[in-house]
Amino acid sequence: MHPLITTLRFLLLSLPLLAHAGLPQSSNVPGGVMVLQLGSTSAIADKPQAWFEDRPVLVTADEGQWVAVAGLPLDSIPVMHELKVQLGHETVMLPFDIRPKAYPEQYVTLKDTSKVELSPADLARAEREIAAITELKQHWRDAPDTDLNFILPAKGELGGRFGARRFFNDQMRKPHSGLDVRAGSGKPVVASAAGVVLAVDDYFFNGKTVFVDHGNGLITLYCHLKRMDVKVGQTVRKGQRVGLVGQTGRASGPHLHWSVVLNGAMVDPELFLETQQMRDEKAAIKPSVRGEPVEP
Numbered sequence: 001m002h003p004l005i006t007t008l009r010f011l012l013l014s015l016p017l018l019a020h021a022g023l024p025q026s027s028n029v030p031g032g033v034m035v036l037q038l039g040s041t042s043a044i045a046d047k048p049q050a051w052f053e054d055r056p057v058l059v060t061a062d063e064g065q066w067v068a069v070a071g072l073p074l075d076s077i078p079v080m081h082e083l084k085v086q087l088g089h090e091t092v093m094l095p096f097d098i099r100p101k102a103y104p105e106q107y108v109t110l111k112d113t114s115k116v117e118l119s120p121a122d123l124a125r126a127e128r129e130i131a132a133i134t135e136l137k138q139h140w141r142d143a144p145d146t147d148l149n150f151i152l153p154a155k156g157e158l159g160g161r162f163g164a165r166r167f168f169n170d171q172m173r174k175p176h177s178g179l180d181v182r183a184g185s186g187k188p189v190v191a192s193a194a195g196v197v198l199a200v201d202d203y204f205f206n207g208k209t210v211f212v213d214h215g216n217g218l219i220t221l222y223c224h225l226k227r228m229d230v231k232v233g234q235t236v237r238k239g240q241r242v243g244l245v246g247q248t249g250r251a252s253g254p255h256l257h258w259s260v261v262l263n264g265a266m267v268d269p270e271l272f273l274e275t276q277q278m279r280d281e282k283a284a285i286k287p288s289v290r291g292e293p294v295e296p
């Protein structure tokens with residue numbers, strides 16, 4: 001084949017995939033993210049609205065399609081669920097499946113047993129804070145667009161993964177609600193995408209924590225920080241430093257705990273990372289399989 005023809009064929013095949021690179025990886029499991037096409041942007045002029053379990057869901061345009069991107073709570077029951085969608089004057093219920101996922105177990109040993117078996121005062125504090133954090137996770141800000149393609153907020157190896165069923169000093173506690181990055185104390189922690197600082201606080205379990213609101217129900221948390229460098233209401237750029245790695249709160253050593261919240265659900269942060277492995281997986285999907293024209 002003529003080299004130019006080969007190049008053209010490559011471009012035709014790869015362009016839709018490149019344009020698709022901004023969406024998270026779809027994973028219909030508890031703690032996953034469902035990416036669902038709602039119809040073409042040319043046929044439906046107004047942005048559709050969507051709800052999952054009465055909570056508004058992020059809708060974005062991608063490759064000429066309106067796409068709903070819904071967070072699936074870790075305690076979701078693996079059965080058929082429905083996404084409520086408003087398309088113009090019409091309201092439809094779109095059924096979808098949540099498949100079961102067996103997350104691994106993780107055992108953590110803490111010398112400071114006061115963070116495992118709480119005193120009545122600490123328990124009362126922790127309960128108050130959990131209620132406040134739950135409230136913050138429900139926050140919704142309409143934004144013209146949301147960057148769904150995150151960067152890893154600290155440099156380091158990945159430690160504890162999202163969803164791990166955790167045992168502290170052999171006692172079962174809540175599953176791991178984020179992704180841990182092993183980084184030395186004092187190393188920079190940056191915003192995984194552009195946003196507005198929603199909250200800055202020092203919690204019993206999460207330690208010094210920064211919340212960044214990316215709009216349309218997408219929020220990231222940076223926990224156990226040694227120092228916080230931003231204020232509530234401040235706009236941050238993707239990659240801007242929000243604090244330094246530390247081990248405040250319940251942590252067995254210095255690391256960043258990074259959580260991603262979508263429509264109030266804690267979801268797997270790795271689904272938002274454009275890793276080489278994910279790029280390879282996307283490239284392996286033939287355009288025709290995804291409903292894209294192979295030839296113009």
Ligand SMILES: [Zn+2]
Nearest residue numbers: 178179180257
């Ligand atoms: Zn963690």
